[in-house]
Amino acid sequence: MWAKILTRLFALFGMTLTCVACYGTEYSEYNPMLRRATGIVEDSDGNPIEGIKVSTTSSESYTNKDGWFYIQDIVGTAHFEDVDGEANGGKFQSRSINLTNGRVDEYYDLGIVTLYREDENVSNQ
Secondary structure, eight states: OHHHHHHHHHHHHHHHHHHHHHHOOHHHHOOGGGEEEEEEEEOTTSOBOSSEEEEOSSOEEEOOTTSEEEEEEEOSEEEEEEOSGGGGTSOBOOEEEEOOSSOTTOEEEEEEEEOOBTTSOGGGO
16 A cells, blocks of 8 residues: 555656656746856956955855956856955955846856056046
């Protein structure tokens, strides 16, 4: 008797999984966490900056020695922040870039993101 009940339960469970796999769910068809971005962070002289924190509300990353970064699960705005102080060429001003334009599964190549040192006058650049 238990064997019949368990067999029918497993069959029902299997059919449910098949329907979800074939037709998807509302969440799998609209997932705002698919945005991702890459780029290079440089100073105003064109030198790459290592150790810059690139973050959003849902994830964070750091630039490598070439200034390159990759961040995924972007929702809204990417923030660039110098978290190591004077260690990599000086203290840099923070910057934010809004990434709300485009499709949900958008890939952003931000190219070169320039950060200015805190003692630089940005209005003259």
